[in-house]
Amino acid sequence: MPIVSDVKTTCKKCYSCVRGCPVNAIRFEEDQAELIKEECVQCGFCVNVCSQKNKVIRSDRKAVEKSLRNRRNITIAILAPSVVAAFDEEPNRLVGALKKIGFDKVYEVAQGASMVAREYAKLYGEPIQKPILTSPCPVIVNMVERHYPSLIHHLAPIVSPMIAIADYIKKQQKVSSDIVFFGPCVAKKTEIDKEYAKNTVDYVLLFSELKAMFAENEIYPGKVRPAAFNHFYEECRGQVFPVAGGLLKAAEISTDILNNKITVVEGKKEVLETFRAIEEGKLEPMLIDILYCKGCIDGPDFFHDNSSLQYRKRKVIEFANESIAKRAGDPEKPVKKNKVQISRRVYYKTLQQQRTIPSEEEIRDILAKSQKYSKEDELNCEACGYETCREKAIAVYQGIAELQMCLPYLLGQKENEVYYYKKRVENFMESVKEIDDRIIGHSDAIRAIKNFIVNASKTNSNVLLLGESGTGKTYIANNIHLCGERRNEAFVHINCSAIPKELIEAELFGYEEGAFTGARKGGSPGKFQQADRGTIFLDEIADMSPAMQAKLLQVIQDKEVQRVGGQQTIPLDVKIITATNKDLQEEIKKGNFREDLYHRINVLTFTVPSLRERPEDIPLLVEYLMDKLTKKYQLPLKTVSKEAMKVLCEYKWPGNVRELENLLERLLNMVEGSQIREKHVPLHLWKNENINPLANEVQPLESLLEKVEKETILNALKSTNNNRTKAANLLRVSRSNFYEKLKKYGID
Numbered sequence: 058m059p060i061v062s063d064v065k066t067t068c069k070k071c072y073s074c075v076r077g078c079p080v081n082a083i084r085f086e087e088d089q090a091e092l093i094k095e096e097c098v099q100c101g102f103c104v105n106v107c108s109q110k111n112k113v114i115r116s117d118r119k120a121v122e123k124s125l126r127n128r129r130n131i132t133i134a135i136l137a138p139s140v141v142a143a144f145d146e147e148p149n150r151l152v153g154a155l156k157k158i159g160f161d162k163v164y165e166v167a168q169g170a171s172m173v174a175r176e177y178a179k180l181y182g183e184p185i186q187k188p189i190l191t192s193p194c195p196v197i198v199n200m201v202e203r204h205y206p207s208l209i210h211h212l213a214p215i216v217s218p219m220i221a222i223a224d225y226i227k228k229q230q231k232v233s234s235d236i237v238f239f240g241p242c243v244a245k246k247t248e249i250d251k252e253y254a255k256n257t258v259d260y261v262l263l264f265s266e267l268k269a270m271f272a273e274n275e276i277y278p279g280k281v282r283p284a285a286f287n288h289f290y291e292e293c294r295g296q297v298f299p300v301a302g303g304l305l306k307a308a309e310i311s312t313d314i315l316n317n318k319i320t321v322v323e324g325k326k327e328v329l330e331t332f333r334a335i336e337e338g339k340l341e342p343m344l345i346d347i348l349y350c351k352g353c354i355d356g357p358d359f360f361h362d363n364s365s366l367q368y369r370k371r372k373v374i375e376f377a378n379e380s381i382a383k384r385a386g387d388p389e390k391p392v393k394k395n396k397v398q399i400s401r402r403v404y405y406k407t408l409q410q411q412r413t414i415p416s417e418e419e420i421r422d423i424l425a426k427s428q429k430y431s432k433e434d435e436l437n438c439e440a441c442g443y444e445t446c447r448e449k450a451i452a453v454y455q456g457i458a459e460l461q462m463c464l465p466y467l468l469g470q471k472e473n474e475v476y477y478y479k480k481r482v483e484n485f486m487e488s489v490k491e492i493d494d495r496i497i498g499h500s501d502a503i504r505a506i507k508n509f510i511v512n513a514s515k516t517n518s519n520v521l522l523l524g525e526s527g528t529g530k531t532y533i534a535n536n537i538h539l540c541g542e543r544r545n546e547a548f549v550h551i552n553c554s555a556i557p558k559e560l561i562e563a564e565l566f567g568y569e570e571g572a573f574t575g576a577r578k579g580g581s582p583g584k585f586q587q588a589d590r591g592t593i594f595l596d597e598i599a600d601m602s603p604a605m606q607a608k609l610l611q612v613i614q615d616k617e618v619q620r621v622g623g624q625q626t627i628p629l630d631v632k633i634i635t636a637t638n639k640d641l642q643e644e645i646k647k648g649n650f651r652e653d654l655y656h657r658i659n660v661l662t663f664t665v666p667s668l669r670e671r672p673e674d675i676p677l678l679v680e681y682l683m684d685k686l687t688k689k690y691q692l693p694l695k696t697v698s699k700e701a702m703k704v705l706c707e708y709k710w711p712g713n714v715r716e717l718e719n720l721l722e723r724l725l726n727m728v729e730g731s732q733i734r735e736k737h738v739p740l741h742l743w744k745n746e747n748i749n750p751l752a753n754e755v756q757p758l759e760s761l762l763e764k765v766e767k768e769t770i771l772n773a774l775k776s777t778n779n780n781r782t783k784a785a786n787l788l789r790v791s792r793s794n795f796y797e798k799l800k801k802y803g804i805d
């Protein structure tokens with residue numbers, strides 16, 4: 058398993074990992090960040106910065122625990138000098154705790170740092186011919202090997218303190234041993250795989266992994282009896298190593314500001330600048346103490362540590378001073394040279410992956426795709442993780458970045474989208490308002506009709522309107538057309554039952570000159586063609602002949618017509634609305650209607666309710682229709698009395714709104730005065746007890762006439778305020794006859 062790897066794909070596209078990666082080793086594919094393992098330098102930044110915890114660092118804890126249990130070898134811990142910054146407990150208690158866990162020996166890597174420092178002192182003492190990069194930082198080594206191979210010969214051929222001390226210990230040890238390094242650096246885990254690190258360190262664990270081991274074993278270092286470090290070298294200058302410039306201090310090389318043979322470089326930005334300067338030959342020969350972090354006390358394992366860098370630096374320096382004071386005067390026992398592999402036998406390898414570089418034109422093409430046509434359009438905001446839009450365009454070409462990673466471009470796109478949808482919502486709201494003014498009624502049924510009209514007007518899907526005659530199907534179809542984007546184009550209404558069978562094909566699809574006898578010169582476009590870009594409303598669709606149904610199905614499917622007698626197909630962009638007052642399912646069963654056509658037209662379907670199902674709408678409809686009719690026929694407006702309105706509301710309206718409209722038209726014309734009263738309302742409306750002489754129900758003539766007679770008498774009495782003489786006069790019957798009838802019908 059690689060040291061750093063992806064575990065999940067819950068990327069939220071913050072691009073923090075791309076921004077922090079010094080070598081752009083993060084690929085974005087389908088909006089998900091993925092590590093490019095061969096190019097990763099193991100700085101650990103992407104792991105720490107990912108709030109989604111999408112990346113993990115490999116842990117060798119299990120192998121270390123196995124080594125601790127193995128009685129045939131000894132397990133040795135070596136602690137990086139930054140340990141004093143990572144733990145609150147004093148170092149000797151940590152040694153005690155490590156021994157309690159099972160480690161046989163515990164060494165300070167600071168001793169290896171002292172050895173290495175001596176080598177640097179020697180190197181510095183020789184004539185410096187070129188810029189020399191110090192090499193204890195494994196991220197720096199990884200960066201050079203993988204991304205700046207031309208700088209390989211600038212790397213100091215000296216091992217790191219970790220390798221130096223481990224090499225020494227292994228050579229001293231008589232029995233088989235495993236060495237475990239504890240430190241704050243993720244890249245140390247890769248350093249032990251290098252050729253020159255063979256037979257030195259076996260495992261690398263982070264301080265955080267050590268803390269977890271203590272916790273799991275219920276070992277509290279603060280409460281453990283202190284134990285001494287194993288050591289072999291009475292010198293401790295190496296303890297300042299984890300602080301930036303610590304190597305030079307340990308090597309006793311002066312970092313005087315006036316000394317231009319030496320410099321300290323730390324942090325991503327400065328490191329990259331230095332690499333580029335060397336590549337370009339802009340740096341004079343000097344020793345460059347270079348670290349990717351601001352000293353090891355800034356290493357990735359300290360990322361979530363609450364303490365400040367200064368606090369950690371102080372702890373390291375205090376500890377170093379204490380040790381120096383304690384050991385002052387102790388004789389130095391230098392290590393025998395041949396036993397430690399810290400000399401110039403280190404060699405580095407080129408591990409660079411080649412990436413293809415696009416041409417200028419290809420870069421410009423990619424930039425143009427995200428609306429960057431000129432230099433001013435290249436904002437170089439770095440939000441995508443790349444320093445410049447150009448670098449990002451190159452990464453897009455190389456397949457490791459995606460075009461839409463550009464936040465300003467994305468924002469622009471989203472703003473356009475928001476504008477587009479805002480406009481659509483505004484249009485929608487306007488349509489809703491218009492519909493509210495035109496479709497009269499406040500019943501639930503009418504509310505549903507209004508919603509349906511608005512929704513149906515926003516799509517091109519076929520619409521089917523069902524319902525009794527006069528309920529408003531044509532009116533609804535027209536409103537669907539008026540609410541949609543086709544409103545400025547034609548609305549063509551065809552009553553399929555009203556056109557003779559032999560003419561309907563030519564009527565709908567048009568004909569060519571000479572197609573049949575009587576065909577017009579030059580031919581004629583059909584209704585479909587007239588409705589192009591608009592809406593065609595095929596009313597009474599159930600009354601179409603089977604042959605015509607088949608042709609219509611073809612046109613609906615192909616969205617093109619062929620004129621009668623013509624060869625050419627004419628493409629169409631037509632919204633199709635159909636309607637019928639018949640039960641189409643029943644018609645299909647009877648074999649009168651094609652099922653396939655039914656499925657084609659039955660996409661958005663609405664059954665318009667009859668007026669008797671929504672009597673609460675009648676007063677509003679009466680008001681609206683009277684207003685409409687008075688304007689249309691220039692008649693004086695009339696009111697409707699409460700009683701008359703009650704009659705209208707109780708009537709069942711078999712002819713629906715059309716019947717109501719016709720009645721109102723009649724009343725507006727006939728009634729004198731400014732109010733329509735109960736007496737003006739035709740008798741058959743008064744009660745729905747089938748006193749309507751036009752009712753379909755067959756009944757004996759005598760009883761029907763009696764009913765009519767009774768209702769007429771009541772009507773006359775009502776309109777004369779129960780004045781019997783006047784009522785008899787109104788009915789033009791004698792008083793005696795009138796009294797007889799009152800008796801007959803039991804009217805008091």
Ligand SMILES: Nc1ncnc2c1ncn2[C@@H]1O[C@H](COP(=O)(O)OP(=O)(O)OP(=O)(O)O)[C@@H](O)[C@H]1O
Nearest residue numbers: 495496497525526527528529530531532638714715
């Ligand atoms: N809710 C309504 N608001 C205002 N006017 C309406 C409403 N419903 C119907 N009308 C009016 O009622 C009359 C009859 O409506 P329409 O012709 O649309 O009925 P239809 O169902 O198509 O009838 P048919 O099946 O006989 O063709 C029209 O004048 C129409 O304007």
